Amino acid sequence: MIALLLRDLRLAFRAGGGFGLGLGFFLVLAVLVPLGVGSDPRTLALIAPGILWIGALLACLLSLDRMFALDHEDGSLDLLATAPIPLEGVVAVKALAHWLTTGLPLVLMAPLLGVLLNLPGAAYGWLIMSLLLGTPALSVIGAFGAALTVGLKRGGLLLSILVLPLYIPTLIYGAEVVIRGAQGLDTTTPLLLLAGITAGSAAILPFAAALALRVNLR
Amino acid sequence: MIALLLRDLRLAFRAGGGFGLGLGFFLVLAVLVPLGVGSDPRTLALIAPGILWIGALLACLLSLDRMFALDHEDGSLDLLATAPIPLEGVVAVKALAHWLTTGLPLVLMAPLLGVLLNLPGAAYGWLIMSLLLGTPALSVIGAFGAALTVGLKRGGLLLSILVLPLYIPTLIYGAEVVIRGAQGLDTTTPLLLLAGITAGSAAILPFAAALALRVNLR
Amino acid sequence: MELAVSDLTCARGGVPLLEGVRFTLPAGAALVLRGPNGCGKTTLLRTIAGLQPQLSGTIDCPPDAITYAGHADGLKAVLTVAENLAFWAAIHGTPGIDAALEAMNLTDLAARQAQHLSAGQKRRLGLARLLVTGRPIWLLDEPTVSLDTASVALFGSVARTHLARGGTALMASHIDLGLNEARVLDLTSYRAAPRLPQGFDEAFA
Amino acid sequence: MELAVSDLTCARGGVPLLEGVRFTLPAGAALVLRGPNGCGKTTLLRTIAGLQPQLSGTIDCPPDAITYAGHADGLKAVLTVAENLAFWAAIHGTPGIDAALEAMNLTDLAARQAQHLSAGQKRRLGLARLLVTGRPIWLLDEPTVSLDTASVALFGSVARTHLARGGTALMASHIDLGLNEARVLDLTSYRAAPRLPQGFDEAFA
């Protein structure tokens, strides 16, 4: 298991492995929004929490599209399925590796982009907090989607469409935390719900994903 | 050449070919934004032109990531490079096929999503017009980016980072057309600039892309 | 470490390909599957490996005893030969990869990235993986494709050592495997009779 | 339709692999490249096909005369056998695919999607592509991999017809090609001597 985690991390850091690209995408998105929407600071401050959350979500999404696909293409997945570790464990480890290489850096970079989008000062802490609680759910849910679409050529977009609706609750509560935080309101409820979603998906979805993988292999 | 176009279109429409997925992504994004940003109609109307353009741009981007990669993987690209058609032509045709299967449907669907985002009535014509003029540039620029990253595993996100900055002028002028149109201002200048970018990229970038492809094949 | 297959029916895409396949492979024995292209060798191997369900029949073997090597070798292009092997060794909890590298003549290439190997070198690495799994039952799909004569001989001797240690090997191939003592099973006679696909309530006839 | 190669040096990843390769292939002749794994057969074929530049030497052949078939077959998984072939026929402006389907015994499979073919059937389709290109010079990298004996014989007879019509074929292989009259060129003697890679200002020593 640890070998698998280490391998995935190593692959991510190798040339072309994609580490940092999620970050880059997040940055680019934060630049595009004002260019499209206009440069008025007040409008930007209004939409900043939502845009930051959507950006984190998309960056996650894009980087997970080949979580299993690469292993499927080169035959590793067949071999992992016959290896002496449970497929559920494989899924969980891969989701963890994805979060470490994508989710965590996003959390760390989000405050910087908050500056670009004129995020109100009170909201920064809540932004980090909500992302820290919410992004693991994104990785796990994404792993499930990736397992469903493994083996499809150009599965990438199909994956987006399957996964984005599943991301909606996380997005709503996550953005809500930041919005309330920015206005100095109470954030306990959405925070708790966010934590609940993360815990729930981490507990259940690896099993569903392993099931989907087994079906896709045969 | 026509055979290539027909093949690409046919592949796009077959199961798993990715037609409609760009649309789906666009739709999902248009749904996510109100969820993340909040549903105040005035805010939405304010940001609608920008969001629609950004959505179109991202949908384009995501669907082009494997424009050449699939052909590279299965060896078709080697064979096309030795076939009696110029590689520049291959690039141009593939960009055209991409536009027909992604850009054009986006143009047709954009007004619908405009309703979701509360786009002011006067802007619909300009939205369609600007997308019609601008999306071909997105496909051609994207073809260039895809040619640069063909052969890289997980090229997808690298592609995003290379291509999104190149999309910026198109985005600025495109969104500007819609914004000005919504306010009843004169739109000739940005429209002309948009057309200029499209014409210029279509004239030059296929050559750069063919060069990149040749380098990548060797 | 015995593998016993009886009355196996296997299918691809809902079409039964082989039926009534039966054989036993005692420890130390090797069996070569032969048959024309498309007769179902790959399908049979994948079924026995547990990667797809059989339509009927039984496959008897100890749990966690099988390792499968198909047309794709399960290599990561950006990892080196040694890293690729070490990963599979770690997954299977076996110590050391040097013996495997040595056995498949890969020691010189240990630091090379898998993407820079030739077709035959890749295949040798794929075969070396079998050694680090430590599993007794090998299911191999055309293991000697792309190998030159020296490497085929190498594979033969590695397989012989494996058999001598009480392992077994089930292989599909059209060409020489460098393993003349292996029994041969021709699958032509097990071809499934044409009939409606099973399973969906017997095709609701 | 002659292919003449003289003094060719070719390299992979900056490493010269073969040097001084020279041969001529007159119309109607076939040449088989042999050599151990990793000696540079694939590299040589790709260089002659124009997919990568040579370090030195010349390759003489008429323009647009070469077609190359490598390890990958250039098939689209979701297109049928007939659609795949028809596409390559259209690209090369040749009429009809029936003869090619017939020749490689694919007529029965014409309506099957490429992703549902077995390894050997895929390879047959890849070979059928050669016929629809109408090109006289064939460069084939291990063309008979995964083929059963009947298909190897089929390939042999197709190749013979091609040669009889004045075509030529250059093939790399470790195994039987069903084409005994072909000359054999062993590449072992052309191995490049160890030296610094060329090109970067002679490695600025």
Next chain:
Amino acid sequence: MPDLGAYTVEVSLAYLGSLGLLGGLTLWVWLRGRRVRADLDLIENRSERNRHG
């Protein structure tokens, strides 16, 4: 130390941050140069020995 008045934080932050970045960059270039140079020396010596030995 000059009196930075109301902007002490801003100005010192700018100077410290920028100098840190410049120093970091220089250090990175220098360390990488040293490492690559050491590697090259090692390889050159080895290949010399192989030639003559």
Next chain:
Amino acid sequence: MSNGSLWEYANPVKFMRLSGQVLPWVAGLAAACVVGGLFWGFFLTPDDFRQGSTVKIIFLHVPAALVAINAWVMMLVASLVWLIRRHHVAALAAKAAAPVGAVMTVIGLFTGAVWGQPMWGTWWVWDPRLTAFLILFLFYLGYIALWSAIEDAETAADLTAVLCLVGTVFAVLSRYAAFFWSQGLHQGASLSLQPGTRMDWAYKAPLYVCMAGFTLLFLALLLAGTRTEIRARRSRALMIRERMAA
């Protein structure tokens, strides 16, 4: 050695020899100018009557922005040289310049942001000049990412050179687009603090020293980086020979 053209120095051996001689001087001069200029600017200049002590940030901000922009121009030229004349040193110089340019961009952005807080009341505004500068940063990122993603050195050199050319065109287009898109707060392109008033020599002199210092520092880092890249390539070449001999 012949009395040949400039291209002589595109030969790695000659480049290594010459750059080895020049580098200590450039580095020393750069250190002197940067340290001297910043010291002068920080300790010896008066506060501006409207900007107070924040005016001292100019000695970091302007030179960094200058170098950031010109580093890209230099990469463009080097890329053209590589594509046209295929001198490897040019390609490697472009590769070595990119991280330096990127860090300079970060310094420009960072000091600007710190300056913006007291002057404009926000860290960041979507002013066209600032926007164009940020976009330049994105181009640096893409360029560096492409170099690091490609294994084969020559392929990487070709592709990044093409990206640099195309990217330059689009960066310029973006700049004009940004000016079209919004009117800005940022200073005009003359060395003036307030519109209309010429900058005083008390500021101008140390500023010039700093600009020279940053430029020299860029040069020194560029030379050092290029030397490193050349050495890395030579190691690779020797390793390949060793492997062939094995």
